[in-house]
Amino acid sequence: MTAPTDSPLSAGRRDWRLFIPKSFTVIAQEGYSFAKLRADALAGLTVAIVAVPLAMAIAIASGVTPAQGLITAVVAGFLISALGGARFQIGGPTGAFIVVVYGVVHEFGYDGLALATVMAGVILIVAGLLRVGDWIKYIPEPVVTGFTAGIAVIIFSSQLRDLLGLSMTEIPAEFLAKIEALWRARASFNPAALGVAAGALGAILALQRFAPRLPSLLIGVSGATLAVWALDLPVETIGSRFGADAAATLPPIALPSLSAERVRQLMPSALTIAFLAGVESLLSAMVADGMTGRRHRSNCEIVAQGIANVAAPVFGGISATGAIARTATNIRAGAQTPFAGMFHAFFVLAFMLALGPLIAHVPLASLAAVLTIVAWNMSERERFKHLLFGLAGDRVVLLATFLLTVLVDLTAAIEVGVVLAAIIFMHRMSEATAISRGVSLMQKDEDDFTRERSDYEARAELPQSVEAFELRGPLFFGAASRLIDALEAAFPPPKAFILRFREVPLADASGVSALDRFLKRCASHDVVVIFCELRPGVATSLEKLGMLGRVRVSATYEDALMRAREATGS
Numbered sequence: 213m214t215a216p217t218d219s220p221l222s223a224g225r226r227d228w229r230l231f232i233p234k235s236f237t238v239i240a241q242e243g244y245s246f247a248k249l250r251a252d253a254l255a256g257l258t259v260a261i262v263a264v265p266l267a268m269a270i271a272i273a274s275g276v277t278p279a280q281g282l283i284t285a286v287v288a289g290f291l292i293s294a295l296g297g298a299r300f301q302i303g304g305p306t307g308a309f310i311v312v313v314y315g316v317v318h319e320f321g322y323d324g325l326a327l328a329t330v331m332a333g334v335i336l337i338v339a340g341l342l343r344v345g346d347w348i349k350y351i352p353e354p355v356v357t358g359f360t361a362g363i364a365v366i367i368f369s370s371q372l373r374d375l376l377g378l379s380m381t382e383i384p385a386e387f388l389a390k391i392e393a394l395w396r397a398r399a400s401f402n403p404a405a406l407g408v409a410a411g412a413l414g415a416i417l418a419l420q421r422f423a424p425r426l427p428s429l430l431i432g433v434s435g436a437t438l439a440v441w442a443l444d445l446p447v448e449t450i451g452s453r454f455g456a457d458a459a460a461t462l463p464p465i466a467l468p469s470l471s472a473e474r475v476r477q478l479m480p481s482a483l484t485i486a487f488l489a490g491v492e493s494l495l496s497a498m499v500a501d502g503m504t505g506r507r508h509r510s511n512c513e514i515v516a517q518g519i520a521n522v523a524a525p526v527f528g529g530i531s532a533t534g535a536i537a538r539t540a541t542n543i544r545a546g547a548q549t550p551f552a553g554m555f556h557a558f559f560v561l562a563f564m565l566a567l568g569p570l571i572a573h574v575p576l577a578s579l580a581a582v583l584t585i586v587a588w589n590m591s592e593r594e595r596f597k598h599l600l601f602g603l604a605g606d607r608v609v610l611l612a613t614f615l616l617t618v619l620v621d622l623t624a625a626i627e628v629g630v631v632l633a634a635i636i637f638m639h640r641m642s643e644a645t646a647i648s649r650g651v652s653l654m655q656k657d658e659d660d661f662t663r664e665r666s667d668y669e670a671r672a673e674l675p676q677s678v679e680a681f682e683l684r685g686p687l688f689f690g691a692a693s694r695l696i697d698a699l700e701a702a703f704p705p706p707k708a709f710i711l712r713f714r715e716v717p718l719a720d721a722s723g724v725s726a727l728d729r730f731l732k733r734c735a736s737h738d739v740v741v742i743f744c745e746l747r748p749g750v751a752t753s754l755e756k757l758g759m760l761g762r763v764r765v766s767a768t769y770e771d772a773l774m775r776a777r778e779a780t781g782s
Contacts, residue, residue: 231512233295235550248548255547256555261427269579270305274313282564286557288520288532293553297512298497302538307586309531315385326468326525331482336518345510353722354609355629362617364590374580375409377402404445409577412436436578451572463528489533496534605636606721675782677707684715687723705737708776714745724757740779744772
């Protein structure tokens, strides 16, 4: 006898299917033609060209060798694409890890980093199997923005040594101590290094603007390398700092040493690495979904990230996650399946083995220029400014997370940011309860006949070209992901979309961010959006966060319906 559709057995089967890697389901459901293989191979080659200078630059900034960054792109990049729940995800070392990786290497050495990364991998595997991937998406927007902006500041500060060509034996991990050490070394300033960095930076930015299809990072770094060689400039290179074969020698395969005391010492760092890997990989997957219209499997992706972070240190690598820029490059290059990410890993390995002797001549100032661009892109300056001049509570969370990230440490920043966001949310809820005049903020069971008749008739009154959706409860960070899922169900899109806010007592920055993604999708399909029945507090929040200027607003549902008919001619 077949189990009923909604039985526990069928539900368990559906849960199990959510952990099947995309690489398997793509082949099983769509097959794999030569045309797809060719497209994936070309996309993989394009991404590898971008990934090589990035992986080396991130590794050097993290306090390890260029080869360890490259091998991370190979091992983690292959496993994340092969086992992950996102169709186009490209994995490898990313700028977000620089701060925590450098701190662990500085205090515990590479063996400590390897153990912390393996521990983080195990945490991610367990979290994915427990479906914590659904919860990570609820991290408040001001926390993520303040956190990434803080990391961007630290990354840039860590590159000042190579940008200016300063002679320093060691750079402290703490931000203020690092600035003091850089100031003390100011007498060793090397104008040639600054010139090389400025030239590489200018070339990369010019290519990204005027010839975006060309591999700007590779061209900028290669041009700087040729200039240093041809002019015999006194600039430090990968070879002079790490040895002539630093990028060509595969790191040894080894397991990190394990002890209870070491696990206890490294647990905070492991939790931070796991958090970063989880959040950035899901952000990258969401960006890919927005670009392609596909949907990723968040918990499968988290498990794959965990496996990659367990495996990478065994081969001499460092922490890894999904890389947003490389994933976007993969999509723009025409990738069709997860095999593009696997091709990317093979090409990185080929470059590493074939071009190792040449890589030794790369000037460190040019890689510092690459990371300066990475830091600038990570800063989310527009989003930061938007939140800074938005709601007071979001501003407090943003600044607290940002300052703690820069001045204290990442773990404290995350903890304080999330706790502050929760406290401010509870305060908003109490205020909303006071002004809601008896409207429950929780969804409750009610008989159909307790609802006004007009609510049922309204659905039938809608023209075919118009869709309506009623939001209920607070539009806050915990509801943002759910809102996107619910709104997705309305596509393919109608000509006009009405959103009713009569039972929404409050809105915060993350909830509005979900609305923003929805509005962008509607704009891409030329869908007219009408907000109606806004409460005064919600209207004020949406206006401060720049929403109301992009939509039509009606006081009543009837007026919104009339305006929708006029807009669609129905």
